[in-house]
Amino acid sequence: xxxxxxxxxxxxxxxxxxxxxxxxxxxxxxxxxxxxxxxxxxxxxxxxxxxxxxxxxxxxxxxxxxxxxxxxxxxxxxxxxxxxxxxxxxxxxxxxxxxxxxxxxxxxxxxxxxxxxxxxxxxxxxxxxxxxxxxxxxxxxxxxxxxxxxxxxxxxxxxxxxxxxxxxxxxxxxxxxxxxxxxxxxxxxxxxxxxxxxxxxxxxxxxxxxxxxxxxxxxxxxxxxxxxxxxxxxxxxxxxxxxxxx
Amino acid sequence: xxxxxxxxxxxxxxxxxxxxxxxxxxxxxxxxxxxxxxxxxxxxxxxxxxxxxxxxxxxxxxxxxxxxxxxxxxxxxxxxxxxxxxxxxxxxxxxxxxxxxxxxxxxxxxxxxxxxxxxxxxxxxxxxxxxxxxxxxxxxxxxxxxxxxxxxxxxxxxxxxxxxxxxxxxxxxxxxxxxxxxxxxxxxxxxxxxxxxxxxxxxxxxxxxxxxxxxxxxxxxxxxxxxxxxxxxxxxxxxxxxxxxxxxxxxxxxxxxxxxxxxxxxxxxxxxx
Amino acid sequence: xxxxxxxxxxxxxxxxxxxxxxxxxxxxxxxxxxxxxxxxxxxxxxxxxxxxxxxxxxxxxxxxxxxxxxxxxxxxxxxxxxxxxxxxxxxxxxxxxxxxxxxxxxxxxxxxxxxxxxxxxxxxxxxxxxxxxxxxxxxxxxxxxxxxxxxxxxxxxxxxxxxxxxxxxxxxxxxxxxxxxxxxxxxxxxxxxxxxxxxxxxxxxxxxxxxxxxxxxxxxxxxxxxxxxxxxxxxxxxxxxxxxxxxxxxxxxxxxxxxxxxxxxxxxxxxxxxxxxxxxxxxxxxxxxxxxxxxxx
Numbered sequence: 001x002x003x004x005x006x007x008x009x010x011x012x013x014x015x016x017x018x019x020x021x022x023x024x025x026x027x028x029x030x031x032x033x034x035x036x037x038x039x040x041x042x043x044x045x046x047x048x049x050x051x052x053x054x055x056x057x058x059x060x061x062x063x064x065x066x067x068x069x070x071x072x073x074x075x076x077x078x079x080x081x082x083x084x085x086x087x088x089x090x091x092x093x094x095x096x097x098x099x100x101x102x103x104x105x106x107x108x109x110x111x112x113x114x115x116x117x118x119x120x121x122x123x124x125x126x127x128x129x130x131x132x133x134x135x136x137x138x139x140x141x142x143x144x145x146x147x148x149x150x151x152x153x154x155x156x157x158x159x160x161x162x163x164x165x166x167x168x169x170x171x172x173x174x175x176x177x178x179x180x181x182x183x184x185x186x187x188x189x190x191x192x193x194x195x196x197x198x199x200x201x202x203x204x205x206x207x208x209x210x211x212x213x214x215x216x217x218x219x220x221x222x223x224x225x226x227x228x229x230x231x232x233x234x235x236x237x238x239x240x241x242x243x244x245x246x
Numbered sequence: 247x248x249x250x251x252x253x254x255x256x257x258x259x260x261x262x263x264x265x266x267x268x269x270x271x272x273x274x275x276x277x278x279x280x281x282x283x284x285x286x287x288x289x290x291x292x293x294x295x296x297x298x299x300x301x302x303x304x305x306x307x308x309x310x311x312x313x314x315x316x317x318x319x320x321x322x323x324x325x326x327x328x329x330x331x332x333x334x335x336x337x338x339x340x341x342x343x344x345x346x347x348x349x350x351x352x353x354x355x356x357x358x359x360x361x362x363x364x365x366x367x368x369x370x371x372x373x374x375x376x377x378x379x380x381x382x383x384x385x386x387x388x389x390x391x392x393x394x395x396x397x398x399x400x401x402x403x404x405x406x407x408x409x410x411x412x413x414x415x416x417x418x419x420x421x422x423x424x425x426x427x428x429x430x431x432x433x434x435x436x437x438x439x440x441x442x443x444x445x446x447x448x449x450x451x452x453x454x455x456x457x458x459x460x461x462x463x464x465x466x467x468x469x470x471x472x473x474x475x476x477x478x479x480x481x482x483x484x485x486x487x488x489x490x491x492x493x494x495x496x497x498x499x500x501x502x503x504x505x506x507x508x509x510x511x512x513x514x515x516x517x518x519x
Numbered sequence: 520x521x522x523x524x525x526x527x528x529x530x531x532x533x534x535x536x537x538x539x540x541x542x543x544x545x546x547x548x549x550x551x552x553x554x555x556x557x558x559x560x561x562x563x564x565x566x567x568x569x570x571x572x573x574x575x576x577x578x579x580x581x582x583x584x585x586x587x588x589x590x591x592x593x594x595x596x597x598x599x600x601x602x603x604x605x606x607x608x609x610x611x612x613x614x615x616x617x618x619x620x621x622x623x624x625x626x627x628x629x630x631x632x633x634x635x636x637x638x639x640x641x642x643x644x645x646x647x648x649x650x651x652x653x654x655x656x657x658x659x660x661x662x663x664x665x666x667x668x669x670x671x672x673x674x675x676x677x678x679x680x681x682x683x684x685x686x687x688x689x690x691x692x693x694x695x696x697x698x699x700x701x702x703x704x705x706x707x708x709x710x711x712x713x714x715x716x717x718x719x720x721x722x723x724x725x726x727x728x729x730x731x732x733x734x735x736x737x738x739x740x741x742x743x744x745x746x747x748x749x750x751x752x753x754x755x756x757x758x759x760x761x762x763x764x765x766x767x768x769x770x771x772x773x774x775x776x777x778x779x780x781x782x783x784x785x786x787x788x789x790x791x792x793x794x795x796x797x798x799x800x801x802x803x804x805x806x807x808x809x810x811x812x813x814x815x816x
Contacts, residue, residue, distance in 0.1 A: 079527045091524075094524030094609065095524065095609045095610070118528070119323075120525065120527050120528035120531075121527065121528050121529070122527050122528075122529050154529065155529075156529060156532065156533070157529055157533065158529065158530060158533040158534075158545075159527060159529060159530055205529075211533070211536055211537045211540065211541045211543065212541060212543065214533070215537060215543055215545055215547070218545065219545075219546065219547060244547070245547075347616070349621050349624060349625050349628075350625070352618070352621045352625075353621065353622060353625045353759070356618055356621070356622060356759060356760070357759040357760050358760070359760065360759055360760025360761050361759075361760035361761075362760075363760065364740070364741070364760060364761055364762045364763065365763075447756065451763065451766075452763040455763070456765055456766045456767070457723070457763035457764060457765055457766070458758065458763055458764055458765070458766050458769055459758075459760060459761070459762075459763040460758055460759065460760055461743065461756055461757075461758040461769060462756065462757055462758070462759070463753060463755060463756035463757075464629055464633065464755055466634050466635070466752050466753065466754055467752065467753050468751060468752055468753070469747065469751045469752070469753055469773060469774070469777060470751070472753060472756075472770065472773060473770055476766055476769070476770065477766075480766050
């Protein structure tokens with residue numbers, strides 16, 4: 001990753017060719033927000049921060065959009081809209097076409113043992129197919145191992161809406177270093193017991209024995225997101241919330 | 247034409263000769279329309295309304311197709327209560343043209359729909375619709391109350407399961423809004439003339455509890471008047487409920503006697519005279 | 520027509536559990552606490568921008584001279600127009616009023632117009648021939664619940680802030696003065712009504728909340744909107760169906776509503792006074808000033 005100050009690009013801008021990573025063998029991989037115009041031009045299609053990874057010869061644009069566009073491999077939290085003969089219709093975000101989730105795409109699910117989900121219930125799922133011509137498809141099982149890997153129906157708990165960019169930051173492998181999000185760790189250090197599931201579609205599910213804890217986690221997440229708090233401010237916010245609620 | 251309220255304090259009689267706590271004559275019939283699933287005809291004084299209930303019925307193909315995504319809910323788990331009100335042109339003194347989008351009528355429809363939806367067991371009929379259509383033949387005050395009562399009766403006739411009757415009536419006060427006189431009397435069941443001149447409200451309660459399903463006040467009145475008016479109104483609703491209940495029972499007895507309905511178990515304790 | 524997006528079953532269950540078992544709201548407010556209410560006036564007279572948490576409403580009052588209605592020759596015309604566009608929430612469509620919009624405009628109509636807050640007789644210029652037509656346009660910019668209370672506040676604020684051009688009648692000639700000729704005059708205002716909406720939760724509506732946000736509105740089983748002015752006069756009550764609520768609870772709601780209305784009233788008076796001070800450039804001395812205001816571009 002480039003260590004310089006963030007480079008902000010606008011749609012249609014030309015990208016300095018020196019920034020484009022090259023490798024002898026590996027082809028260049030373009031992430032979201034970039035478009036390749038043959039023969040050799042690469043043009044941003046959204047406004048955001050250009051991120052270049054020389055090691056993986058990939059580049060993409062980091063942006064905080066308002067609408068979730070499914071892409072393969074994303075973990076999402078969906079809401080069951082209704083059930084059809086052999087799949088569920090799942091709503092990823094309001095007012096968008098539903099995704100489909102086959103009845104048998106759950107861990108060790110057969111015709112008889114499959115989970116029965118009513119409309120309005122939540123599932124944590126992976127996007128298994130996404131392209132612009134078809135409705136997205138979901139799965140709650142790793143198709144190669146047959147294991148759930150933590151995916152499946154979400155019972156109880158509460159869902160909080162956050163921005164897409166924040167959800168992405170939460171989902172980063174090193175969310176503290178790269179994403180600058182520490183609010184969940186800070187809450188955990190305060191001795192609060194809770195579990196979370198972050199959906200790439202801007203939803204965070206928080207489960208906890210105590211209603212108070214879940215509310216607190218939700219408020220901390222929302223406030224961090226809305227006010228764009230830094231790491232220090234996040235710690236301060238957590239301290240404040242814990243004081244308030246006790 | 248202003249209403250002379252000064253006479254009230256002399257004899258404690260209202261313009262139509264009632265005392266403060268008297269209802270007007272309520273006459274009601276059920277099963278008046280052979281074609282409908284449930285129907286009723288109700289008079290409260292000179293306010294006359296008819297009601298026809300159809301359903302619960304599954305929707306046609308047009309409604310069933312969910313439009314592109316929409317909300318997360320998908321199909322509804324409860325039956326929808328659709329209310330349609332037609333106010334006949336000849337129902338009041340001045341012939342007022344009311345368009346289809348008349349907000350007052352839309353508000354009445356929404357109120358009746360929401361009030362009945364809370365009492366009817368709509369969860370027993372998922373994805374279906376209960377159609378209630380109300381016709382106003384004559385208006386003389388307490389219109390909303392009469393509509394609610396008629397709709398309740400028709401729903402009973404249609405055999406839609408419900409927790410209890412939703413009975414409604416109006417209550418008013420002899421004080422004008424500005425006057426804070428403590429001597430003002432509450433009035434039960436207002437007619438058109440009284441509604442024009444005096445503050446009032448419409449109350450609907452569930453069964454013989456004190457729980458208020460609908461409370462609509464559209465006139466300016468002192469807060470201190472509210473308690474008295476509400477108490478009188480709730481009490482009036484209980485009286486109305488008794489009357490509605492009698493209508494249903496009498497019709498039931500008649501149907502058994504005529505042999506339309508088989509005399510089943512548990513009906514023996516009903517007085518068949 | 521797109522339907523309103525419903526919250527998931529988990530969210531509904533959690534919200535109710537939090538309210539009923541733990542007595543907490545998701546945003547940490549007390550049950551009878553409003554979200555921060557903010558009012559700003561525009562540069563023009565009669566523009567009020569109200570925000571109640573994330574709910575944002577813009578109301579603009581305007582006036583023009585027209586012919587009065589034939590059946591009310593001595594009254595001016597006063598209309599309130601509401602608009603819920605897709606800007607507020609995606610399930611609203613342009614030119615197709617939803618039930619929410621109809622009920623909102625009826626409530627404003629009953630609260631402000633029918634309660635006689637504006638003296639419509641003072642809008643009459645020439646009996647039967649000319650009168651002012653005052654119109655308030657309510658635009659919902661962002662919808663996060665409790666539109667009624669915010670919209671009502673915005674309408675009242677806009678009307679009280681509004682100034683209509685001054686007029687005079689001489690020998691049967693009606694003159695309307697521009698603001699440069701004569702200072703515009705405020706409307707004939709009689710009292711300021713405000714709406715307070717309670718939402719009820721639970722099987723029998725035993726939990727009552729003030730100022731529900733959108734999520735709470737979607738989960739509630741009944742609501743009652745009470746309009747009052749600071750003198751303790753009810754202008755309107757609307758509990759339009761929903762789960763039945765104990766009559767005694769409704770009376771309590773009304774008395775709490777009265778205290779809230781008094782707070783609103785004071786807040787609006789303060790804001791109006793503040794704005795008047797900002798506009799007043801120094802009274803007599805300003806009038807004597809010879810120089811013109813320079814517009815620095």
